[in-house]
Amino acid sequence: MADGGRVLIIGAGGRMGAALARQFGHTRSVLGWKRADLDISKPALVREAVRRQDFTTVIYTAGTTNVDRCEEYPEESHATNTETPRVLAEVCREKGARLIHVSTDYVFDGNSPALRKETDLAEPICKYGLHKLEGEHAVLDVSPGFLVLRVSWLFGPDRKSFVDMILERALEHDRVEAIADKVSSPTYSIDLAQWIEPMVDDQRYHGLLHLSNAGATSWREYGQKCLDIASELGLPLKTHTVHGVSRKDFPTFKAQRPEYTAFDTTKFRQLSGTEPRSWEDALQEYLREHVVGELSSKLAAAAGT
Ligand SMILES: NC(=O)C1=CN([C@@H]2O[C@H](COP(=O)(O)OP(=O)(O)OC[C@H]3O[C@@H](n4cnc5c(N)ncnc54)[C@H](OP(=O)(O)O)[C@@H]3O)[C@@H](O)[C@H]2O)C=CC1
Numbered sequence: 001m002a003d004g005g006r007v008l009i010i011g012a013g014g015r016m017g018a019a020l021a022r023q024f025g026h027t028r029s030v031l032g033w034k035r036a037d038l039d040i041s042k043p044a045l046v047r048e049a050v051r052r053q054d055f056t057t058v059i060y061t062a063g064t065t066n067v068d069r070c071e072e073y074p075e076e077s078h079a080t081n082t083e084t085p086r087v088l089a090e091v092c093r094e095k096g097a098r099l100i101h102v103s104t105d106y107v108f109d110g111n112s113p114a115l116r117k118e119t120d121l122a123e124p125i126c127k128y129g130l131h132k133l134e135g136e137h138a139v140l141d142v143s144p145g146f147l148v149l150r151v152s153w154l155f156g157p158d159r160k161s162f163v164d165m166i167l168e169r170a171l172e173h174d175r176v177e178a179i180a181d182k183v184s185s186p187t188y189s190i191d192l193a194q195w196i197e198p199m200v201d202d203q204r205y206h207g208l209l210h211l212s213n214a215g216a217t218s219w220r221e222y223g224q225k226c227l228d229i230a231s232e233l234g235l236p237l238k239t240h241t242v243h244g245v246s247r248k249d250f251p252t253f254k255a256q257r258p259e260y261t262a263f264d265t266t267k268f269r270q271l272s273g274t275e276p277r278s279w280e281d282a283l284q285e286y287l288r289e290h291v292v293g294e295l296s297s298k299l300a301a302a303a304g305t
């Protein structure tokens, strides 16, 4: 183990938390808590449970992340996305520990097509975005030395996302659609884990920080790129085209989603000296290493070959 104290990851069963736990586990002492270990919708219980632990850093990647559920159950969303982050900040301050909290591009209204900086005004248009923004304020009000990472459109091997959904649809259906009037920066959980690791002990990273792979895309173009890469890698898709639809064509969406929320990552690039690779390169690696082989084997097994 390298030097540095113990990192408590709350949300280790999720897409981002699992990637962090795996990456940090090579070099640090890590305690990863999943849903069975802690109910984050009960802030008072969270306070007691976290107080009993020894750690030097807490990373909070958990939360109510189903955007429509946040609209339907705002009390739960407020507890997990605002109140529990506040409690974690208070406990970390008591213990002299560091807190890294994770937030979202959905804090922005998305009304203009410009890359979002950390200093831009955040005006959320859905409960999820509002409660995440209130969580950011709660954490940084307790200590401006804590770090709030805003990330966007995550994909990775630990939990299915839009990428996996669009491929599964293209394997089964002749027509596939995705939303064209919504733009952000897809981000690979494995890249994220590598970027975050040096931030654990480095106090230069504090306040708000935008983190994403490079480039911006609509959900339609993102889906199209998934099909293009998967097809090149030999996946026998039923269709090779993603047709564009509008957010308005999704009457089942309970939450309003912002139109343009891609990040300006200048602050991260300057602090770290790292240039995030493009979302397309990261997607290519994800599909090659984690998705296409597995899907091909499943298809072969189903066909009895
Ligand atoms: N996914 C994305 O595209 C984006 C995510 N973010 C933010 O990044 C962070 C990580 O997201 P991601 O890893 O994708 O999210 P996930 O949904 O994969 O992980 C969230 C975790 O929180 C857990 N959780 C939810 N409710 C409770 C509860 N009441 N008690 C205990 N655990 C609970 C979930 O448990 P279980 O596994 O049992 O469901 C899950 O493991 C979050 O803060 C999210 O808001 C920001 C922008 C984009």
Ligand SMILES: Cc1cn([C@H]2C[C@H](O)[C@@H](COP(=O)(O)OP(=O)(O)O[C@H]3O[C@@H](C)C(=O)[C@@H](O)[C@H]3O)O2)c(=O)[nH]c1=O
Pocket (backbone or CB within 6 Å): 065, 066, 067, 068, 104, 105, 106, 151, 152, 153, 154, 161, 162, 165, 177, 178, 179, 219, 220, 257
């Ligand atoms: C984009 C899209 C989604 N869907 C479906 C899939 C899913 O059931 C539902 C919502 O999709 P998503 O979960 O990808 O979208 P959404 O819930 O809006 O995703 C968000 O998650 C939170 C945590 C964030 O912080 C955001 O950055 C963003 O990644 O709509 C389609 O059927 N077609 C589409 O083109």
